[in-house]
Amino acid sequence: MAVMTNGFLEGSLPEELMQLLLSLASNWGDVIDISTLKVVHLSGAMTNEVYRISWPTNTENVPRTVLVRIYGDGVELFFNRDEEIRTFECLSMHGYGPKLLGQFREGRVEEFIHARTLSAVDLRDPEISDLIAAKMREFHNLDMPGPKNVLLWDRMRNWLSEAKCLCSTDHVKEYNLDRFEKEISLLEKSISGSHQEIGFCHNDLQYGNIMIDEQRRSITIIDYEYASYNPVAYDIANHFCEMAANYHTDTPHILEYSKYPGLEERRRFVQQYLRSAGDEPSDAAIEQLADDVEKYTLANHIFWGLWGLISAYVNHIEFDYKEYARQRFEQYWSRKREILDVKGVDGFVEQRKCDL
Incomplete structure (x- = not known):
């Protein structure tokens, strides 16, 4: 605007x-x-x-x-x-x-909520991270009106169609958009599972959408524009991916994936998330959810990469959306082999990174 x-x-x-x-x-x-x-x-x-x-x-x-x-x-x-x-x-x-x-x-x-909006560094504070995990679990358990179907895959396909319509022919080629219909289908088939819990997800749990009351040590989640029912593993994956971002720098579009949480930090968050439901989770439950979360990071990279490309054409906020999209797509291609056994899935060919 x-x-x-x-x-x-x-x-x-x-x-x-x-x-x-x-x-x-x-x-x-x-x-x-x-x-x-x-x-x-x-x-x-x-x-x-x-x-x-x-x-x-x-x-x-x-x-x-x-x-x-x-x-x-x-x-x-x-x-x-x-x-x-x-x-x-x-x-x-x-x-x-x-x-x-x-x-x-x-x-x-x-x-106006009189609480402090979190900073990027706050997400790595173990105490604050525990509060976020518990609040996320509470959020996922909300019984919201309307259909409770997973929206993720249809939304990604719709955004892909929009991106192709908006992008120039050169950008369609540069960002390999013609490949993503197959990639979305690959992910939907290979990482979805009947064992996965579906809940009401925020879908954009970056630090700027989380506030803390310092005195009461309570968390408030705000800004529900992308909220919908989805696998809860996808929402947690989104939160982990956001740990690579700091939107309050001179280069807010730059993502530092060296800051993506390591295995122990991810397991700790998942354990606290499951524990907040009232029972101590089994090691198997923690491992299963942590594994699902890691797979859903791939869907997150495509989701927000498409968001970045569309935003570059329609939004006039000062932010390098195209570079942001490039990084998300590059991360998808570079992590795909590591996370998925792509060789045995419908013959889809794996690509290490965007040809940019």
């Missing part, structure tokens, strides 16, 4: 948003003086533009604060906004995340 962002930076809020803020303030007994509004852009978001807006209240030194989310360009290619709002409201009723305070044409206003 380049136009909206510039308007915010110049101090000019969209009229519809301003009217919504005035209405909310009135309901709370506040009087907004536009000149006293404080607007702060929150960095790290790659789909939307997010702002913290606050204004003085009658209580001395206690400002009123809300979060404003301006929807990014092209998001309708990734998910249905109406469904995402319904998920947001349902989770709010379950006591998860912020409350929806109001909507306007370009975005929405949410309750």
Whole structure:
């Protein structure tokens, strides 16, 4: 939303948003003086533009604060906004995340959670990691309305089709997009299993979507745009993959896979995840889930690689989406032989990395 962002930076809020803020303030007994509004852009978001807006209240030194989310360009290619709002409201009723305070044409206003957003380094803190594992288990056990079918594979195929339509012929060739229909089918056949638990997954559990109340040592998961039912192993795999990222650097698109968690760290997380259900998991259960998680990292690389390519064409947030996509695809090809026994699967030929 380049136009909206510039308007915010110049101090000019969209009229519809301003009217919504005035209405909310009135309901709370506040009087907004536009000149006293404080607007702060929150960095790290790659789909939307997010702002913290606050204004003085009658209580001395206690400002009123809300979060404003301006929807990014092209998001309708990734998910249905109406469904995402319904998920947001349902989770709010379950006591998860912020409350929806109001909507306007370009975005929405949410309750501002007074907790700290995690940083990249926080994901490696054993205590915080245990809290995340337990909260993820709780999230996966939510009984959400609507179909409980796995969305992953259909979504990947839809995104592949969108990417091919948007990309130039050169980019289709450069990123080997014509190969991914077979690769998605390969993964669906080789890593899906009847033993795998299906749950309500966040599907984007990067550090910026996790908040911690330092005093209560409690975790809140936010931003449910990609949430759907999926194998829980896929969601955990996504979280592990995000440990390679730091979106608050001068090069936020660069992924450092040397930071991907090692075997013991992955097992520890899986053990805590299973243990939080109330019973001590068996070694076999830990090994099985850890193995499934590792396989689903491959699906994650294709998923977010396609997301990056589509975003490069439709989103104007300052982020090198194409380079991000290249790294995700390269990681898929380089890890495929290691993770899968590809030689015996339907004769598909393995490729080590993208021909970039």
